[in-house]
Amino acid sequence: MTSHPLLASHLLALVTFSVLTSAVFATLLRDDTPSRVRFGLMAFAAFVVSAIVVGWLMYPFPS
């Protein structure tokens, strides 16, 4: 059995996870809205970029 094809997209899962997790961290760790937005965007970018960089670093290695 498999889930909906949309849920199986690596990139969509990565972006969804990053958005939701960044929103929680930003709300927990900052106290005013501008700082939350700035922190949330930075955390989101860090999640996505680091995942893609690590993905490419693992690319030469066989599974």
Next chain:
Amino acid sequence: MLRSVFLEATSKRALPATLLAWLVPGAGHFYLRRPGKAVVFMVAIGALFVLGVAMDSRLDVSLGLDDILASLFSVAQMAMGLPYFVARMIGFQGDVKSVTFEYGNTFTAVAGLLNILVVLDAYDTAVGRKP
């Protein structure tokens, strides 16, 4: 004097706020009249958990010392509170053969772990350590 009265009043709210925060992500902050934070926690953590379940995450309880990692994983999921137990009662158990099984596990475990931080935040807010 004024400070001790304030601390006594806020600490009375600590237990219900902490309990509510564990049971339903964001409910503790609603109780503490922080509706903005509550909505973010409810939507974001709720969505992580629901998506994880939709991705066929494993939901069975595995507690014990024979498999420490599985036990920690179960504790992380249980930190999600009522949604975890409701999902189990409805009959969601996950499917190890599903291509999204591991994604689902990550989503549900992280939802629970984030909820632990939210519970601690609700406690800190109730005792006056956070605005």
